[in-house]
Amino acid sequence: ETGVTQSPTHLIKTRGQQVTLRCSSQSGHNTVSWYQQALGQGPQFIFQYYREEENGRGNFPPRFSGLQFPNYSSELNVNALELDDSALYLCASSLNRVNTEAFFGQGTRLTVV
Amino acid sequence: DAKTTQPPSMDCAEGRAANLPCNHSTISGNEYVYWYRQIHSQGPQYIIHGLKNNETNEMASLIITEDRKSSTLILPHATLRDTAVYYCIVRVGTGANNLFFGTGTRLTVIP
Numbered sequence: 649e650t651g652v653t654q655s656p657t658h659l660i661k662t663r664g665q666q667v668t669l670r671c672s673s674q675s676g677h678n679t680v681s682w683y684q685q686a687l688g689q690g691p692q693f694i695f696q697y698y699r700e701e702e703n704g705r706g707n708f709p710p711r712f713s714g715l716q717f718p719n720y721s722s723e724l725n726v727n728a729l730e731l732d733d734s735a736l737y738l739c740a741s742s743l744n745r746v747n748t749e750a751f752f753g754q755g756t757r758l759t760v761v
Numbered sequence: 762d763a764k765t766t767q768p769p770s771m772d773c774a775e776g777r778a779a780n781l782p783c784n785h786s787t788i789s790g791n792e793y794v795y796w797y798r799q800i801h802s803q804g805p806q807y808i809i810h811g812l813k814n815n816e817t818n819e820m821a822s823l824i825i826t827e828d829r830k831s832s833t834l835i836l837p838h839a840t841l842r843d844t845a846v847y848y849c850i851v852r853v854g855t856g857a858n859n860l861f862f863g864t865g866t867r868l869t870v871i872p
Binding site for chain 2: 650652681683688689690691692693696704706738740749750751752753754755
C-alpha cells in the first residue's frame with residue numbers, strides 16, 4: 649500500500665471520446681508523474697508535474713494533457729481517443745523532484761473500443 | 762539516459778538467492794542505477810538504487826562492478842511473493858520520476 653490512489657480502476661471508452669483519469673498523491677508529496685503501460689511492455693513516461701506546473705514530458709502528443717491541483721492531486725486527460733491508447737495508466741508521486749523513491753498507484757486500465 | 766540490457770526471464774527456487782543481472786555498458790559518471798519491480802496487476806515498486814558503491818537495504822542488495830558497466834540485484838532469500846518483473850534503470854541524478862523502463866526480467870520463484 650503506497651498511499652497513492654487512482655480512479656477509476658477500469659473504464660471503457662469509444663474511439664474519439666475524451667477521458668479523465670485521477671490520482672491522489674501520497675500525503676506531503678508535491679511531484680507527480682504519469683506513465684502509460686501497454687500490455688507486455690514497461691511503463692512509458694508521459695509527463696511530470698511539480699507544484700502545479702508541467703516539469704517534463706515524454707514522447708506523447710498534445711492530446712495527452714494534465715493538471716495538478718493545489719492539494720497536489722492530479723488529472724490526466726486524453727482527447728480524441730485512439731485504439732492504441734488502450735493501456736494501464738499509472739500515477740507516481742514523490743516527495744519532490746529530486747527525491748529518490750517514486751510511489752506508484754495501482755493504475756487505471758483503459759480500454760478503447 | 763544510458764540503455765540497459767536484462768535477460769527476459771529467470772527462475773529461482775524458493776529460499777535461494779535470486780541474482781538478477783543488468784548490463785549498462787554506456788553508463789556515464791553521473792548516472793545512477795535504479796531497480797524497480799512490478800508484481801502482476803500492481804504499480805511498480807522501488808527496490809534500491811546506487812551510484813558506484815554496493816548498497817543494501819531490507820529488500821535487496823545491489824552490486825555494481827568497479828567499471829560500472831554492469832550490476833546485479835540480489836534477493837537473498839527469494840519467496841513466492843518475489844515473483845515479478847524486475848526493471849533495471851539508469852538515469853542522471855537522483856530524481857525518481859521520468860524513469861525509462863525497458864521490458865525488464867520476469868523472475869519466477871518456484872516452490
